[in-house]
Amino acid sequence: MTRGQVIGVVSQKGGVGKSTLCQLIASEAAAQGKQAKILDFDVKQMSSVEWVRQRLERNLTPSVEAEPSSDIRKALKHNRDYDVIVLDGMPGRPKRTAELVAQCDVLIIPTGASRTDLAPTLALARRITTLRHTAKGPFLALCRVATAAEANRARATIHAAGFVTIEGELVERPGYRQAQDVGRSVGETSFPSLNASARSLAQAILGIGAGDGSVETNEWPTWVANDRGGEPNRPLLAGRGSK
């Protein structure tokens, strides 16, 4: 039986922007006319479940759904009818994260730009390359950065470590928080330029499954951003992470 595209957003850290990114991806998919659902694995916070509740209370469209989840296999079985399923990961649970990774079609790790953010992000990315999975990625998404210049410096560090970033970044802005507080995604703020950069990040992520090349591929082997057919368990970029 077919199922929708499963996009996992994972990180060992809390507060990096996992839920923010999940809500953005799901609302962008919905804006594209797709049925989108967030499975919220951070059952302590339930940020995405609460966000959808706010959205419903305010009758905001397009409609996005969310439910708390602790069993990925069961949850995917129940939610076969959605076009896009976004997994909002839980922080600090390596075993549970590995269970999510195994079920994803695309893997995204949101990260800040500081050394303190990048070190655990790259450690997780390396660990993911050693796990059995068939997902494309992990792709790193720069979130909560101060400026595009700061994002670009972080990008250089990430590339030197052998990993790929999603084009674009989410800068830290009160306008993004204010939107989220009332059930809107960071692509649905009152500020067109903030919306445009957030939505373009989401479109790049949604495009990975479609293989439209929006991920920065420049010097990377083609199988990184394109179809990995025939080599489902090949560790992504293994051996390039030694710097």
Ligand SMILES: Nc1ncnc2c1ncn2[C@@H]1O[C@H](COP(=O)(O)OP(=O)(O)O)[C@@H](O)[C@H]1O
């Ligand atoms: N780009 C941003 N600009 C401003 N606030 C942000 C941004 N990204 C996230 N936040 C805020 O930071 C907090 C943590 O983000 P969240 O997405 O919940 O992180 P996580 O799910 O990784 O714990 C939330 O209050 C969220 O609104």
Ligand SMILES: [Mg+2]
């Ligand atoms: Mg969260």
